[in-house]
Amino acid sequence: MEFDVLYLADLRFPGGTSTSLKYDLRACKQAGLRAGVIPLRSPLFSRNRTLNASVLAEIKSTETIIVPQNERPRARVALLYHPSLLDKGVHCRNRFDAEACYLVVHQTVRNRDGQRAFPSDHWSTLLADWYGHSLKLLPVSALVREDLAGNGLSHALHASTWENLVDLDDYPEKPSRGPKPRLIIGRHSRPSADKWPSLPVAMTCYPQSPGFAFRMMGVPKAFLDQFEDLPSNWQVLPFSKEPISKFLQGLDIYSYFHSPALVEAFGYGVLEALATGLPCVLPPYMESSFSDACLYAEPDEAPLVYERLRTDPCLLETTCRKGRAFVEERYGLDQFAGKFDKVATPSLTARPAPRQRKAAQAPVILTVTSNGVGLGHLSRQLAIARAIGPRANVVFFSLSEAIEIARSMGYLAEFRPFRQRLELDFKGWNSYFFQEMREALSHYKPCLTLFDGNLPYAGFVDAVESYGQATSVWIRRGLWRTPQPNSISREGFFDAIIEPGELCAPLDEGHSRPHPDSVARVDPVLMTQRDQLFDRTTARRALNLPDGAILCLVQLGSEANFDMSLPRARLLDFLDRHPDVVAVDVRSPLHFEEQADFHERLVMRKVYPLGQYLKAFDFAVCAAGYNTFHENIAAALPSIFIPNSNPIMDVQEARAEYGARAGWNLTSSADDPYAIGEQLKQMLDPDVRQSLARCCLRKTDWWNGAPQIAQLLQAVAQLPANPLEDR
Numbered sequence: 001m002e003f004d005v006l007y008l009a010d011l012r013f014p015g016g017t018s019t020s021l022k023y024d025l026r027a028c029k030q031a032g033l034r035a036g037v038i039p040l041r042s043p044l045f046s047r048n049r050t051l052n053a054s055v056l057a058e059i060k061s062t063e064t065i066i067v068p069q070n071e072r073p074r075a076r077v078a079l080l081y082h083p084s085l086l087d088k089g090v091h092c093r094n095r096f097d098a099e100a101c102y103l104v105v106h107q108t109v110r111n112r113d114g115q116r117a118f119p120s121d122h123w124s125t126l127l128a129d130w131y132g133h134s135l136k137l138l139p140v141s142a143l144v145r146e147d148l149a150g151n152g153l154s155h156a157l158h159a160s161t162w163e164n165l166v167d168l169d170d171y172p173e174k175p176s177r178g179p180k181p182r183l184i185i186g187r188h189s190r191p192s193a194d195k196w197p198s199l200p201v202a203m204t205c206y207p208q209s210p211g212f213a214f215r216m217m218g219v220p221k222a223f224l225d226q227f228e229d230l231p232s233n234w235q236v237l238p239f240s241k242e243p244i245s246k247f248l249q250g251l252d253i254y255s256y257f258h259s260p261a262l263v264e265a266f267g268y269g270v271l272e273a274l275a276t277g278l279p280c281v282l283p284p285y286m287e288s289s290f291s292d293a294c295l296y297a298e299p300d301e302a303p304l305v306y307e308r309l310r311t312d313p314c315l316l317e318t319t320c321r322k323g324r325a326f327v328e329e330r331y332g333l334d335q336f337a338g339k340f341d342k343v344a345t346p347s348l349t350a351r352p353a354p355r356q357r358k359a360a361q362a363p364v365i366l367t368v369t370s371n372g373v374g375l376g377h378l379s380r381q382l383a384i385a386r387a388i389g390p391r392a393n394v395v396f397f398s399l400s401e402a403i404e405i406a407r408s409m410g411y412l413a414e415f416r417p418f419r420q421r422l423e424l425d426f427k428g429w430n431s432y433f434f435q436e437m438r439e440a441l442s443h444y445k446p447c448l449t450l451f452d453g454n455l456p457y458a459g460f461v462d463a464v465e466s467y468g469q470a471t472s473v474w475i476r477r478g479l480w481r482t483p484q485p486n487s488i489s490r491e492g493f494f495d496a497i498i499e500p501g502e503l504c505a506p507l508d509e510g511h512s513r514p515h516p517d518s519v520a521r522v523d524p525v526l527m528t529q530r531d532q533l534f535d536r537t538t539a540r541r542a543l544n545l546p547d548g549a550i551l552c553l554v555q556l557g558s559e560a561n562f563d564m565s566l567p568r569a570r571l572l573d574f575l576d577r578h579p580d581v582v583a584v585d586v587r588s589p590l591h592f593e594e595q596a597d598f599h600e601r602l603v604m605r606k607v608y609p610l611g612q613y614l615k616a617f618d619f620a621v622c623a624a625g626y627n628t629f630h631e632n633i634a635a636a637l638p639s640i641f642i643p644n645s646n647p648i649m650d651v652q653e654a655r656a657e658y659g660a661r662a663g664w665n666l667t668s669s670a671d672d673p674y675a676i677g678e679q680l681k682q683m684l685d686p687d688v689r690q691s692l693a694r695c696c697l698r699k700t701d702w703w704n705g706a707p708q709i710a711q712l713l714q715a716v717a718q719l720p721a722n723p724l725e726d727r
Contacts, residue, residue, distance in 0.1 A: 001067060004033035005340065006075035006096060008085060010042040011056065011715055012049045015190045016164070016268035017082050017106050020140070022058040023165045027336030029062040036065045036073055038094050039715055042084040048494050050520040051715055060711065068720040069093045069363065069447055076344045078131070079104050079138070079162075083118045086126055093718060099345040101133035104162050106140050108147035108263045111194075115261075120153065138162035138343065141266045142288045160342040164266055166331050171245050171275035173324055176317055183310050186215035186251040188269055191239045194262040197299060199226045205257045205299035208233060212306055217247055248276040253309060255281040257299050270294065271331060274323035279316060281305050293326035295319065363719060365392045366446040366470070368437070368460055370453030371399040371418040376627050377452040378402055379609065380475060380500065383527045384450070385411065387710035391722045392448075397440050405608055414440065433459030434466075441467040448717040450475060451494075454487055461493045471495045471717040475709070477626050478502055479650040480511040491518055496716045500525040500626070500705050503633060504658030507651075520712060524630040525705035528611025533635055539616035543605060549582040550684070553620035553637070554602075555610075555628055558587075562644040563670070564623070570676045571621060575601050578684065584617070586610055611635070619683040624652035624667070629659070634703050636696040638689040639665045640679045663695035 005028055009021055028035040037059065041047070059066065067073050071094065078098035080086055083105050103123065110116050124135040135156040139145040140163060148157055185206070189195040196202065196219070206214045208231045218239035230236065237247075248254070254273035258264065266289060273280050280294040281302050287294070297305045309316045365388065369377040378400045385394040396406040396413035406413040416436050419429035437460055441449075449464050452475045464472050474494045476487075479502055491497060501524045502508060513519045533539075540547055554571065556564040575583055583602045607613060614635040622628045624641040629652075632639045641659065643652035656667035666682065668675035682688050713719060 001036065001065065001071050001073040002034070003036040003065070003073055003075040004028070004077065004344070005035045006067075006073060006078040006098060007035065007037045007081050008040050008078065008092060009037055009081035010045070010085060011037070011039050011051045011059075012042070012045055013052060013082070016266065018052040018055045019268050020106070020164045021081060022055050023167055023333065024336065025058050025062045025064050026167060027165050027333035028340075029064075030333055031337040031340070033337075033340065034065075035062070036067050036075065038067045038073075038092060038096070039718060040085050040090055040092055042082060043087055043089045044084050046492070046515075046518060048491055048497050048518045050496070050517060051712060056711065056715060059715070065721065066715055066718060067094055067096075069718045070361075072096060074098070076100065076347070077102070077340070078133075080127075080131075082106050083109070083120070086123050087119070088122065088126065092130070096131075098131075098133070100136070100343060101127070101131055102136045102138045102158065102162075102343060103127065104138045104140065105144050105148060107265045108144055109151045109153075110147065111261045112263055113261045120151065123153075124156070140164055143263060143285070144265050147263070158343065160339065162339060162343075163331065163335070164268060164271065165333055165335060166268075166271050166275050166327060167333050168275050168324075168328060171248065171272055173277040174249055174251075174320070176320070180252065180310070182211055182213055183252040183306060184213050184215055184250060185253040185255050185306060186217070186247070187254060187256050188217040188239075188244060188247060189256075189258075191218045191220040193220055193222060194259040196220060196223050197257045197259060199223070201257065201299045203231070205255065205302040206231075206234070207303055209303065211310060212303070215247070215251060217241055244272055245276070248273055248278060251278055253281060253306060254278045255302060255306070257283060257302070271327060275327045275331075277320045277324045279309055279319035280323065291326065293323045362390065363392045363448070363717075364444050364446040365394045365448045365450060365713075365717075365719075366440065366444055367394060367396050367398075367450040367452070369396070369398040369400050369451075370455070370457075371401075375400070375402055375405075375608070376477070376625060378405065379527050379627050380525050381450065381452050382406060382409065382411075382609075383525050383706040384475070384709050384713075386527075387706035388713065388719070389710075389722045391714070391720045395444050395446070397437070430457060430459035430462075433457055434463050437463035438466060441470065446470045448473065448713060448719070450713075452476070454480070454484065456487070456490045456493065461490055465493060473498060473713065473716060475500065476512060477650060478512045479504070479508050479626075479654065481647060481649070481651050483511045483514075488512075488514055491515065496520060496712065498522060498709055498712060500709075501702070502626075502655070503630065503662075503664075503699065503702070504655045507654040507658050509651075522708040522712070523702050523705040524626075524634070525709065526611065526631055526634055526703055527609040527627070528614075528631065529703060530634055532612060533615050534612050536615045539613040543584070543607065543613055543616055545584060545603075545616060546582060550578075550580055550619075551617045552581055552583045552683070553614070553617040553622070554583050554585040555587075555620065555622040556642065557623040557625065557644055561646045561648065562623075564642070564644075566673055567621065567642050567668075567670055567676055570673050570680065572599050572602065574677065574680045575599055581684075583621075619689055621680070624656040624659075626650065626655075629655050630703075633659065633664050633696050633699060636693040638683060638692040640676070640683065641665050641667045642670050642676070643667070645670070663692065664699075665692060 074097045076099050078101040080103045127135050137156045213233045215235045217237040219236050282294050284296040295305050367381045399418050403413050403415040448471045450473050472494045473496045475498045478499045498520045586605050611631050614637050620637050620639040624643040641656035643656045659665040660667045666679045
């Protein structure tokens with residue numbers, strides 16, 4: 001692999017560093033240069049902090065390569081993209097060859113109180129020993145350059161500055177407006193304490209005044225807790241409550257003041273405001289970054305500047321135009337080629353052609369599923385394995401009795417029994433599972449382990465930690481019924497935690513997300529996508545079902561932990577009264593019984609995966625499990641959902657009730673025979689079925705969970721690109 005620019009970057013940064021990387025990748029593409037990314041993990045964040053979604057989207061849209069673990073790329077320029085990444089605790093999985101290598105410094109080494117933000121003493125040694133280059137520093141601003149020089153690093157400073165860029169197309173210019181009696185003044189930032197001034201200073205620069213209203217996005221809770229009552233002219237919004245460009249369009253002036261300890265190395269929020277055409281009021285020291293494009297004042301002088309802008313339309317208009325022109329001239333994406341040329345060698349140094357090597361073997365992913373009472377965990381892993389495709393070899397190491405399904409689909413799979421079958425207590429079984437898991441890790445040598453279940457077993461966690469050579473990811477369904485502190489306490493053992501999406505997310509109490517920055521949420525995960533469904537005729541023929549009958553799909557679960565006998569009895573009564581209806585009881589391969597619930601128009605089928613065949617049915621009577629609920633809604637299959645209300649299960653009642661209120665389905669509890677009977681009669685009405693189906697079809701662009709997880713895994717574990725994608 002050969003690149004013009006190779007970014008060694010942490011894709012989890014929430015603020016300006018990630019914004020800078022995003023626009024660098026876009027500008028690099030527009031300049032006709034090839035970029036690659038090697039993901040690193042800054043010690044500034046917890047192990048399982050979520051990846052920045054906007055950076056991942058940019059990587060995908062610009063077709064930037066995430067360098068796989070087993071590749072050794074070459075580059076004209078390699079950029080360590082934050083000072084915290086040149087640290088003894090940061091491990092780079094890849095060796096690389098670069099003509100030039102730089103540390104891009106996005107922050108000052110010390111704050112105004114003299115406290116050191118980064119241990120720079122070993123930068124030269126680490127860069128030389130680990131990356132084979134002498135220390136060269138690229139500051140992002142004149143402020144950072146001055147700080148580096150003042151901390152004894154002037155010898156390593158490159159003459160160029162790696163200035164941040166912005167795409168003006170992302171920030172439409174705010175149209176000019178006439179005089180206003182009350183100006184809206186605002187600011188946005190990460191909700192960090194250092195991004196905000198003290199309360200007395202804030203009340204000085206954002207005062208209670210009839211001439212001004214203040215809109216603020218990203219205010220820390222600790223700051224707000226100091227108020228008994230917020231000033232009446234303040235409006236406070238959570239961080240990322242709305243897109244930044246939309247937020248800025250609602251302002252007349254941008255005003256940014258912060259903690260006296262902070263040195264704002266650059267100020268991306270200011271750059272975005274200037275691009276929008278807003279006048280900006282800033283502390284005087286930021287003039288070195290923004291020159292005469294902004295207005296500068298101390299906090300107690302800021303209201304006077306606001307008043308000048310309010311009463312002088314000419315000054316307001318001139319300042320707005322000057323700011324956007326400044327950004328376009330100095331920070332537009334077209335500036336990338338120039339700044340790259342200043343740090344790059346003309347071309348990669350010629351070297352002898354490499355000896356022919358065998359193609360690298362596909363990396364191994366080891367998926368571990370809990371035992372469960374159904375097929376949910378295994379089905380999600382199979383859907384993800386399909387989405388991963390040929391980029392990796394997926395091996396199933398499962399506690400599910402249905403593991404033969406994975407084998408039948410072409411995957412290598414091993415089964416290990418849960419503790420009840422072995423008649424072991426938890427301690428004894430975890431000891432057994434640790435040994436089995438550790439042996440599997442040593443044998444298969446995976447680069448990634450995936451665990452799907454609500455409680456990662458101690459034996460699993462200890463084995464993966466002991467092995468120490470695989471990224472670990474926890475995939476867990478949400479909608480927990482109660483808090484589960486034992487589960488949450490094991491988050492720290494994982495590099496990523498992914499929660500498949502819930503259509504009824506507004507009813508989720510959030511017990512699975514006490515640390516939201518650690519949980520990545522994706523769309524619902526389906527085994528079968530909408531465009532893969534067989535049509536009605538094909539599906540009925542494939543299942544050997546009558547063409548002319550009204551077909552009712554029945555999926556009431558294994559009943560291993562919940563009694564569905566009453567709904568089954570009501571269904572048999574319904575069949576007795578309606579001879580044109582045929583019920584098809586599709587049961588799990590784990591619990592298939594030929595003679596169960598005998599009736600001449602109740603037929604049994606063992607089908608997996610069922611999703612492709614859903615259009616065979618006119619309506620369904622099902623438990624409200626995660627997979628069944630989402631697959632039926634995605635297929636627009638009119639359904640009566642009867643929740644499994646066992647306390648150990650997820651809150652199926654909430655899922656079914658939410659769907660009923662949205663018009664996607666009907667629902668009844670398992671102990672209400674009258675409601676079940678009435679809803680079965682409603683399903684005979686074609687208009688009712690059509691209405692439910694129409695409501696389901698309104699849920700579009702919601703069904704890409706498995707591909708989204710595959711993309712996250714590519715970044716987290718540096719998997720190769722899928723050669724079948726985008727075909």
